Amino acid sequence: MKRGEGVDVRQIVVIARKEFSDRLRNRWVLAATAIFAAFSLAIAYFGAAQHGVVGVRSLEVTIASLVSLAIYLVPLIALILGFDAVVGERERGSLDLLLSMPLTRTELLLGKYVGLSAALTCSTAIGFGVAGVLLGSSLSLDVLYHYGGFVLSAVLLGLAFLSIALMVSTFAMDRASASGAAVAVWFFLVLVYDLLLLGALVVSGGQVGANVFPYLLLLNPTDVFRILNIFGLEDVRTLYGLATVFPDRLAHPALLGAVMLAWILAPLALASWRFRK
C-alpha cells in the first residue's frame, strides 16, 4: 500500500454491494442466467439431434459440448461485464467523487471486482446449474460430480476474464477503446491463440516448440478450462487432439486450478498497479 495503510474491507464491501445490486436491478444477472440456462438446456436436449435423437444420452458428451459453448460464451459475457468498470466511471465523471472518499484505489478496484464477480458467479452457477439439476434425475452421482466440476471451472474461467476486463478498463483511455480492446482480447484468446499454436506445430512437423507446447497452453485460460474438463472425462478425452499433446503430469486439477487462480490474480494485480499510477 502506497499510503502506508492496510486495506479496509468495509470499503470493499460497500463498493461490491453496490456493483452487485446494480446488476440485479438492471436485470443483468437475470439475462446472463437465462442465456447460460437456455444454451445449456438446448445443447443437453438437442445436442444429438444430428444423429436423429433428441434428449439426454450421455452427460459426458453433453459436458464436452457445453465446454465448447462455455469457451465462447463465458469469456465474452465476463469481458462485457467488466470492460467499463473503471473507464466508465472516469468517462461519466463519477470517479473523482469516488476517489475523494476515504478509500484507496485498490479498495475501489477490489470492490468492483468482488461485486461483479458475485454477479457473474450467480449467473454462471445458476444458468449452467439449472441444466444440471434438470438432467440430474436420470444420471449417476459420479457424472453429476463431473458436471459440478464443469460449472466450477466455468465460474473460474469467467472470473479470469473478468479480471482481464478490469485490467483493460484501467489501461484504456475511454470506453470505446476499452470495448475494442476487450473484443481483441476475446478474439485472440478464444479464436486465434490455439490456431497459432497448432499451426506452428503442424508446419514444423512437431519439431518447433513441441516441448514447450503444453506450457504455452497454460498461458491461455480458455485452454486451461478445456484441459480441466476433458481430462476428467474418459469418454471425451479421445475426442480431443489436445489430450494427446498435453502430458498427464500437468493435467492435475489442483495444478490447473492454481494456474486459473494465477489468471485471476495477475491481471488484477496489473490493474491495481496501473490504477494507482
Place this chain on the structure above:
Amino acid sequence: MAKALIEVRGACKRYGEISAVDGVDLSIGAGEMFGLIGRNGAGKSTLFKLILGLTPATAGEIRIDGQSVSGPQFRQVRRRLGYLPENLALYDNLTGLETLEFWGSLKGAPRGACGVLLERVGLAHAADRRVRTYSKGMRQRLGFAQALLGDPALLLLDEPTNGLDPEGIRDFYRILHEQRARGCTILITSHILAEIQERVERIAILDAGKIRALGAVHALRETLDLPLTFELRIPSEWRDALHSSLAHLSLGEPVIHEDRIRLQIPRAARMAALAALAPLLERISYFYIREPSLEDVFLGQSA
C-alpha cells in the same frame, strides 16, 4: 487569519510540457470562506484535485490541518472533507436516499443523517425517486447534500450553483451560512462573480496555473486602482454643461444607457469629479457611485 486549515506550498502540476498549476502558495484559515476564480482552464479544478489528493503534485506540498492529503492519515483527512465537483455525475439507477446512503457508507456517516440532509436541501419529497428523474437543479441539491455528509470541517465546492434556480441559490447560501456558523471552512469557485463577491472573505485569481492576485475583494480593488463608476440622470439639455464641467479631468467617453449616463472616474480623481458636479446638483435627478465589482477586479487583473 485563523490557524491555517489548508496549506499549499509551491504546488506544481505538469502534464508533459503544460503546467496546469505552477508554483501555487495558498493558506486558508479555519472557518474562512475563500473564493477561487479564474477563466476556464486557469487551473482551478486541477488545484482542487491536488488539495483533494486525487492527483499527485509534480512538486510542492499540500496539507489539510497539518496532515498530508496522500499520507498515512488520508482516511481521517478525507472523512473531514466534503466535495462537490463541477461536473457532478450521480448514479441514475439509485434513488435520492440510496445515493446518500451509498456515499454516507463510504464516508462513515450515520445512516440517519441521509434523510435529514435530504430534508435540508429540499429533496425530502423526492427521496424515493430514481435520480434519473431529477432535474439538473435537483441533482445539484443532491450533490450538495452528499458534500455535507459527515459534517465536514472543509467544503470544496466547484461551481456549486450550476443549474440552480434563484430559490435554489438562496437555499444553497443559507445552508452555507449555517455551515460557516459551525466553523466549517469553505473553498468555492464560481463563474458568477457577483454571486460570491459579498460572501467570501478573500479570493485568489488564478491564471495559467499561477495566482495573480490574492486578498480581500476590497483590498484588491484598492491595489488595482480600478475606476469607480458614477451613474447619473440629467436632462438632455444639460448634458453639454456636464461635459464642460468634467472636461478638465480628461475622462473617457461617457456611456449613455437609456436616460442614464455612466462615467468611469479614476479613484484619485473622485473628489475632483464630485466638486465638478456640485454646480449641476439641482439638475441631477439620480446619482449613484458604484465600487468596482469582483468581475471588474478579475477583468482588471487579467488585463
